[in-house]
Amino acid sequence: MTTGEFALRTDGVGKRYRKGWALRDCTLALPAGGVIALVGPNGAGKTTLLRLVVGLLAPSTGTVEVLGHDVTASTSRTLARIGFLAQDHPLYKRFTVAEMLRFGRACNLRFDQGLAEHRLAKLGIPLDRRTGTLSGGQQAQVALALALAKRPDLLVLDEPVASLDPLARHEFMQVLMGAVAEGDVTVLFSSHVVHELERVCDHLVVLDNGRVTLTGDIDTLLTEHRLLVGPRTATGPERSGAVVETVHSERHTTLLVRDGALPVAPGWQARPVALEDLVLAYLRRPGVDVTAVGAA
Numbered sequence: 524m525t526t527g528e529f530a531l532r533t534d535g536v537g538k539r540y541r542k543g544w545a546l547r548d549c550t551l552a553l554p555a556g557g558v559i560a561l562v563g564p565n566g567a568g569k570t571t572l573l574r575l576v577v578g579l580l581a582p583s584t585g586t587v588e589v590l591g592h593d594v595t596a597s598t599s600r601t602l603a604r605i606g607f608l609a610q611d612h613p614l615y616k617r618f619t620v621a622e623m624l625r626f627g628r629a630c631n632l633r634f635d636q637g638l639a640e641h642r643l644a645k646l647g648i649p650l651d652r653r654t655g656t657l658s659g660g661q662q663a664q665v666a667l668a669l670a671l672a673k674r675p676d677l678l679v680l681d682e683p684v685a686s687l688d689p690l691a692r693h694e695f696m697q698v699l700m701g702a703v704a705e706g707d708v709t710v711l712f713s714s715h716v717v718h719e720l721e722r723v724c725d726h727l728v729v730l731d732n733g734r735v736t737l738t739g740d741i742d743t744l745l746t747e748h749r750l751l752v753g754p755r756t757a758t759g760p761e762r763s764g765a766v767v768e769t770v771h772s773e774r775h776t777t778l779l780v781r782d783g784a785l786p787v788a789p790g791w792q793a794r795p796v797a798l799e800d801l802v803l804a805y806l807r808r809p810g811v812d813v814t815a816v817g818a819a
């Protein structure tokens with residue numbers, strides 16, 4: 524992958540199922556390199572977007588470009604550069620780990636079996652065990668080792684840690700981040716868990732009710748946004764910047780604003796906002812019901 528290449532570009536992407544729209548008007552430009560988190564509540568459209576990215580679904584509107592190629596017209600050579608780990612870490616439960624690796628090698632041109640064996644040995648996961656007898660955390664690690672052995676340029680993971688306990692979650696993210704540090708892979712993963720993202724991600728996409736409500740480089744987003752705390756007021760200070768959210772307590776008003784460079788009004792204090800609070804504020808904003816928009 525060359526510097527400056529986009530890992531993913533979407534333009535006006537929508538996906539409509541029989542019951543209505545799951546995704547509307549999704550326009551993104553995500554750089555290659557680093558880790559991108561896709562965050563949103565249940566039913567936001569995360570899985571739909573990820574399946575569009577890996578070519579398992581075709582968009583109803585718009586275009587999806589992955590690693591510089593329109594994914595709907597992609598050749599097997601382009602698709603071979605994309606790794607995908609589905610939500611439930613699919614493995615053949617009666618296969619041993621070694622058989623799963625052989626299967627991976629048979630299905631993938633660039634499969635590096637030695638790399639997978641090395642990763643699993645470091646984690647103490649025996650190759651002769653049936654995958655169905657491994658713990659949930661170990662199964663997730665086997666699925667990750669298989670996905671990484673494909674040596675993808677873009678690795679897409681759908682809620683990879685959702686079913687794992689905190690320790691297994693931590694170990695999984697450590698292995699994933701180690702792979703990012705070692706190689707030239709861009710990682711795109713979806714998650715409900717927001718509080719660990721700041722530590723591990725470079726880029727953020729917030730999806731709510733089928734719409735992108737926030738996207739950008741995480742450091743930039745945190746610099747652009749801040750909390751303004753002042754005396755309780757109905758309107759807050761006069762501001763030209765966008766007020767994302769207003770919260771009143773008995774004596775104070777707190778505004779989350781996206782105007783990092785503007786001076787602070789007299790009597791008000793500016794504070795940095797934590798990433799989790801930023802994401803939650805965007806998710807609390809009233810959105811548009813995409814199933815109702817043009818659904819006729």
Ligand SMILES: Nc1ncnc2c1ncn2[C@@H]1O[C@H](COP(=O)(O)OP(=O)(O)OP(=O)(O)O)[C@@H](O)[C@H]1O
Nearest residue numbers: 540541542545563564565566567568569570571572
């Ligand atoms: N195959 C399908 N057929 C019809 N509707 C679907 C299908 N897949 C998803 N949907 C609907 O599309 C919307 C988005 O679903 P999606 O699974 O993409 O969301 P999600 O953010 O991944 O949710 P979760 O966090 O619960 O996995 C939901 O309303 C869902 O019911």
